[in-house]
Amino acid sequence: MESRDKDEPLETRLVHVRGRVQGIGYREACVRRATALGVSGWVRNRMDGSVEAMLQGSPEQLAEMCAWLSEGMPAALVEELEVTDVQPPFARFDSFERMPTL
Template sequence: MKASPRAVDLTITGHVQGVSFRAYTADRARELGLVGWVENLDDGSVHVRAQGDPDAVESLVDWCHDGPSAARVDDVEVRDVAPQSVDDFSVRR
Protein backbone atom coordinates (compact mmCIF):
# COMPACT_ATOMS: atom_id res chain seq x y z
CA MET A 1 0.00 0.00 0.00
CA LYS A 2 1.39 3.39 -1.02
CA ALA A 3 1.87 6.00 1.72
CA SER A 4 -0.26 9.14 1.61
CA PRO A 5 1.61 12.14 0.22
CA ARG A 6 3.25 14.49 2.69
CA ALA A 7 3.49 18.23 2.11
CA VAL A 8 5.81 20.60 3.96
CA ASP A 9 6.71 24.26 3.98
CA LEU A 10 10.37 24.92 4.73
CA THR A 11 11.99 28.20 5.64
CA ILE A 12 15.76 28.03 5.29
CA THR A 13 17.86 30.79 6.84
CA GLY A 14 21.56 31.61 6.67
CA HIS A 15 23.63 32.51 3.62
CA VAL A 16 21.14 30.91 1.21
CA GLN A 17 20.54 33.53 -1.50
CA GLY A 18 23.00 34.15 -4.31
CA VAL A 19 24.49 30.64 -3.96
CA SER A 20 22.20 28.75 -6.40
CA PHE A 21 20.18 27.33 -3.49
CA ARG A 22 16.94 27.47 -5.50
CA ALA A 23 18.38 25.70 -8.55
CA TYR A 24 20.02 22.94 -6.51
CA THR A 25 16.88 22.48 -4.42
CA ALA A 26 14.73 22.14 -7.54
CA ASP A 27 17.16 19.60 -9.04
CA ARG A 28 17.17 17.54 -5.82
CA ALA A 29 13.38 17.69 -5.47
CA ARG A 30 12.91 16.55 -9.08
CA GLU A 31 15.39 13.69 -8.55
CA LEU A 32 13.25 12.61 -5.59
CA GLY A 33 10.03 12.82 -7.61
CA LEU A 34 8.60 15.69 -5.57
CA VAL A 35 6.38 18.54 -6.71
CA GLY A 36 6.14 22.08 -5.36
CA TRP A 37 8.33 25.17 -5.62
CA VAL A 38 11.24 27.10 -4.18
CA GLU A 39 11.55 30.88 -3.91
CA ASN A 40 13.66 33.61 -2.34
CA LEU A 41 11.94 35.69 0.34
CA ASP A 42 12.54 39.39 0.93
CA ASP A 43 14.11 38.71 4.36
CA GLY A 44 17.00 36.78 2.77
CA SER A 45 15.62 33.31 3.50
CA VAL A 46 14.48 30.63 1.05
CA HIS A 47 10.97 29.14 1.12
CA VAL A 48 10.31 25.62 -0.14
CA ARG A 49 6.95 23.88 -0.61
CA ALA A 50 7.53 20.21 -1.32
CA GLN A 51 5.11 17.33 -1.51
CA GLY A 52 5.13 13.71 -2.46
CA ASP A 53 6.28 10.42 -0.97
CA PRO A 54 6.96 10.95 2.76
CA ASP A 55 10.44 9.36 2.58
CA ALA A 56 11.35 11.55 -0.40
CA VAL A 57 10.10 14.65 1.43
CA GLU A 58 12.23 13.73 4.44
CA SER A 59 15.26 13.26 2.17
CA LEU A 60 14.78 16.78 0.78
CA VAL A 61 14.39 18.21 4.29
CA ASP A 62 17.65 16.49 5.30
CA TRP A 63 19.40 17.86 2.18
CA CYS A 64 18.19 21.41 2.95
CA HIS A 65 20.08 21.35 6.26
CA ASP A 66 23.30 21.46 4.20
CA GLY A 67 22.21 22.81 0.82
CA PRO A 68 24.73 23.44 -1.97
CA SER A 69 28.41 23.77 -1.09
CA ALA A 70 28.43 27.60 -1.30
CA ALA A 71 25.54 27.94 1.16
CA ARG A 72 25.67 28.29 4.93
CA VAL A 73 22.44 27.02 6.46
CA ASP A 74 21.71 28.30 9.96
CA ASP A 75 18.22 26.85 10.40
CA VAL A 76 15.50 24.90 8.61
CA GLU A 77 11.98 25.44 9.91
CA VAL A 78 9.64 22.62 8.86
CA ARG A 79 5.84 22.88 8.90
CA ASP A 80 3.50 20.15 7.69
CA VAL A 81 0.80 21.59 5.44
CA ALA A 82 -2.10 20.28 3.38
CA PRO A 83 -1.12 18.97 -0.08
CA GLN A 84 -2.09 21.17 -3.01
CA SER A 85 -2.69 20.39 -6.66
CA VAL A 86 0.78 20.86 -8.18
CA ASP A 87 2.14 19.11 -11.26
CA ASP A 88 5.88 19.82 -11.15
CA PHE A 89 8.65 21.45 -9.12
CA SER A 90 9.34 25.05 -10.11
CA VAL A 91 11.70 27.88 -9.22
CA ARG A 92 9.92 31.10 -8.38
CA ARG A 93 11.34 34.65 -7.99
Protein backbone atom coordinates (compact mmCIF):
# COMPACT_ATOMS: atom_id res chain seq x y z
CA MET A 1 0.00 0.00 0.00
CA GLU A 2 1.23 3.47 -0.87
CA SER A 3 1.38 5.91 2.01
CA ARG A 4 0.73 9.61 1.86
CA ASP A 5 2.54 12.31 3.71
CA LYS A 6 0.01 14.34 5.70
CA ASP A 7 1.40 17.52 4.08
CA GLU A 8 1.20 16.19 0.51
CA PRO A 9 -1.33 18.06 -1.64
CA LEU A 10 -4.46 16.06 -2.24
CA GLU A 11 -7.07 16.07 -4.93
CA THR A 12 -10.63 14.95 -4.35
CA ARG A 13 -12.95 13.63 -7.04
CA LEU A 14 -16.57 12.50 -7.01
CA VAL A 15 -17.12 9.67 -9.48
CA HIS A 16 -20.42 8.26 -10.77
CA VAL A 17 -20.17 4.86 -12.43
CA ARG A 18 -23.11 3.78 -14.58
CA GLY A 19 -23.72 0.39 -16.15
CA ARG A 20 -23.83 -3.10 -14.66
CA VAL A 21 -22.03 -2.32 -11.41
CA GLN A 22 -24.40 -3.49 -8.67
CA GLY A 23 -24.87 -7.04 -7.39
CA ILE A 24 -21.46 -8.25 -8.64
CA GLY A 25 -19.10 -7.29 -5.79
CA TYR A 26 -18.02 -4.05 -7.45
CA ARG A 27 -17.97 -2.01 -4.23
CA GLU A 28 -15.97 -4.65 -2.33
CA ALA A 29 -13.44 -4.83 -5.16
CA CYS A 30 -13.35 -1.02 -5.21
CA VAL A 31 -12.48 -0.91 -1.50
CA ARG A 32 -9.66 -3.44 -2.03
CA ARG A 33 -8.23 -1.57 -5.02
CA ALA A 34 -8.44 1.85 -3.36
CA THR A 35 -6.74 0.51 -0.24
CA ALA A 36 -3.97 -1.05 -2.34
CA LEU A 37 -3.40 2.27 -4.14
CA GLY A 38 -3.48 4.33 -0.94
CA VAL A 39 -6.63 6.20 -2.05
CA SER A 40 -9.01 7.28 0.71
CA GLY A 41 -12.72 8.11 0.58
CA TRP A 42 -15.83 5.98 0.18
CA VAL A 43 -18.02 4.08 -2.28
CA ARG A 44 -21.77 3.39 -2.24
CA ASN A 45 -24.61 2.11 -4.40
CA ARG A 46 -27.22 4.58 -5.62
CA MET A 47 -30.90 3.80 -5.90
CA ASP A 48 -30.73 4.40 -9.68
CA GLY A 49 -28.41 1.38 -10.12
CA SER A 50 -25.19 3.37 -10.37
CA VAL A 51 -22.24 3.44 -7.99
CA GLU A 52 -20.84 6.66 -6.51
CA ALA A 53 -17.34 7.06 -5.11
CA MET A 54 -15.54 9.91 -3.38
CA LEU A 55 -11.82 9.54 -4.03
CA GLN A 56 -8.95 11.39 -2.40
CA GLY A 57 -5.27 11.08 -3.19
CA SER A 58 -2.48 12.30 -5.43
CA PRO A 59 -3.25 12.94 -9.11
CA GLU A 60 -1.42 9.72 -10.02
CA GLN A 61 -3.36 7.65 -7.47
CA LEU A 62 -6.67 9.09 -8.67
CA ALA A 63 -5.80 8.45 -12.32
CA GLU A 64 -5.05 4.81 -11.51
CA MET A 65 -8.23 4.45 -9.47
CA CYS A 66 -10.41 6.01 -12.18
CA ALA A 67 -8.84 3.68 -14.76
CA TRP A 68 -9.68 0.73 -12.52
CA LEU A 69 -13.25 1.99 -11.97
CA SER A 70 -13.82 2.08 -15.72
CA GLU A 71 -12.40 -1.34 -16.62
CA GLY A 72 -10.73 -3.05 -13.68
CA MET A 73 -13.40 -5.55 -12.69
CA PRO A 74 -14.19 -8.17 -15.34
CA ALA A 75 -17.78 -8.80 -14.13
CA ALA A 76 -18.68 -5.11 -14.47
CA LEU A 77 -19.97 -3.48 -17.62
CA VAL A 78 -19.22 0.21 -17.20
CA GLU A 79 -21.18 2.35 -19.65
CA GLU A 80 -20.27 5.77 -18.27
CA LEU A 81 -17.74 7.19 -15.83
CA GLU A 82 -18.50 10.77 -14.76
CA VAL A 83 -15.66 12.40 -12.81
CA THR A 84 -16.09 15.73 -11.02
CA ASP A 85 -13.25 17.57 -9.27
CA VAL A 86 -14.18 18.63 -5.74
CA GLN A 87 -12.71 22.01 -4.89
CA PRO A 88 -11.18 22.70 -1.47
CA PRO A 89 -11.89 23.02 1.31
CA PHE A 90 -12.90 19.40 1.78
CA ALA A 91 -12.69 16.89 4.59
CA ARG A 92 -9.59 14.70 4.66
CA PHE A 93 -10.44 10.98 4.64
CA ASP A 94 -8.27 8.54 6.59
CA SER A 95 -9.37 5.31 4.90
CA PHE A 96 -11.59 3.94 2.14
CA GLU A 97 -14.99 2.62 3.20
CA ARG A 98 -18.15 1.13 1.82
CA MET A 99 -21.11 3.36 2.67
CA PRO A 100 -24.85 2.58 2.80
CA THR A 101 -26.92 2.91 -0.37
CA LEU A 102 -28.21 6.41 -1.11
